[in-house]
Amino acid sequence: MDRIYITTPLYYVNAEPHLGSAYTMIITDTLARYYRARGYRTFYLTGTDEHGDKIAQAAAAAGKDPKTFTDQVSAAFRSAWDACGITYDYFIRTTDAHHVRFVQELLTQVHRAGDIYFDRYAGLYCFGCERFYTEKELVDGKCPDHLTEPTRLEEENYFFRMSKYQQRLLRHIQEHPDFIRPEGFKNEVVAMLQEPIGDLCISRPKSRLSWGIEIPFDTRYVTYVWFDALINYVSALKYHGEETFQLFWPAAQHFIGKDILKPHGVFWPTMLMAAGLPLYRHLNVHGFWTVDGQKMSKSLGNVVSPLAMKEKIGLDAFRYFLLRESVFGQDADFREESLVARYNSDLANNLGNLITRVLTMQEKYFGGTVQAFRSSRSPEDDSLRRAFEQAEADVARYMDALQFHRALESIWSAVDQSNRYIVQTAPFTLVKDASKQARVGEILHHLLEAIATLGHLLAPFLPDAAKEIEALLDLSQDISRPPRPWGERVPAGHKIKPPKVLFPRIESAKN
């Protein structure tokens, strides 16, 4: 049976959902919807990462204890994704009791196996940042944040024997070149693995940081962020039972932004090796969004909020823009004027207008009742049908390759063909000839088949619009499900709804 396990990063709860995290969610949600509709067993995971220095600090700054603070922020993330229509199957929190327990079990197991050891660590510590710095990270020997000289500090900690698995991981990647994709990011990880990666410090003394998962074999320590957070990908499945775990691991498709490539490309696979678990299927790395050509940052005040975009232009339009305007793996630029241009051109003029003109004719000429096909077919009819067959095939190919922009492009070439078909067959002219009524009905029926198919093809990308199409055609079947053969999608004699404008044009203030 086909199955797929889709994960997003766990969001660190010291910020709010923004364009970047929304992009990750929209990509993964689109995939999850796509594979579900194709009958895959699908598990789609997201959640929040809630331990660590910064959370403890943020909680303190807010005058709250960490638990109360993380409860609130985690809930805010969850409700934001709900409001965005994200269809995750499970929302994990690293503070969940089952996760904490699983992390501790895993630590115990790896410790027993000898891959976790205790050692003295000396480093340059900044008290302001509460963290160690490497010499490379320092600016003129000073902490880049506080511009103070760090203190040489010795500390005893637990270390994960990551270096032991370095060569094995390198071999795995070389034997599975698409383990990490796109290729550029695989190359980066290979480059990392060609240098000594060392061992990973996985603990913090409670005297310095108490907001974390306690090390089960030494209660003076808590575990450090990555050995906690990454494990969620497994603990979430385990929580749903061994059967769920067996079903979905290792069919994992991890999705991350390029900033956390190293933890997911190096730490996580070596951790899996130490735990005796098979490696995930793919690590899929996407790029960043700039806003008006500038890096998105709080200080610049150009952070794009997905909820604000939902208000402004609608979820479907926002999704469409992000998926159509970016190439997976590369950086892209968010501009409101491009968003409006895409919206008007693709959604309003091409897609929306197509639906309106067809439904209008159906309503005007036949009172909404779908007419029968005759046996003969014109070349135009065939071209229309072929355009959709092509689109269906292309979408499948491009989705497998995470080429969302091309998948949408191929759907739009079918939209274009549909608009062309109307001009070529000119039902609005034929209708004036009483002897051509049957042909007009047939042409419109073909177009309704096309629109039903569009609804199906678009469902993973534009779920709301697909539902609207389903409602307008008054279909009995869930439009996201695979459609019946061409010609049987909208039965003759069926009555459809009057036209409705799905995407009203946005008249720009300027120009």
Next chain:
RNA sequence: CGCGGGGUGGAGCAGUCCGGUAGCUCGCAAGGCUCAUAACCUUGAGGUCCCGGGUUCAAAUCCCGGCCCCGCAACCA
């Protein structure tokens, strides 16, 4: 020894892995249509695919060299 991404008609971008009519959106020009959200359809103008070498029957695409732009502190995908 930096690492990575990019340089394609007026603007913004695909295409480059797997060489063979350079594609999309916007803009511009002419025409068509009137079912439609002044939308739709057709045609056209506009390109040294950063530069220089090489491989090849053939290079935006492969190889070598060079130039230019952007990101690589934190928040954060």
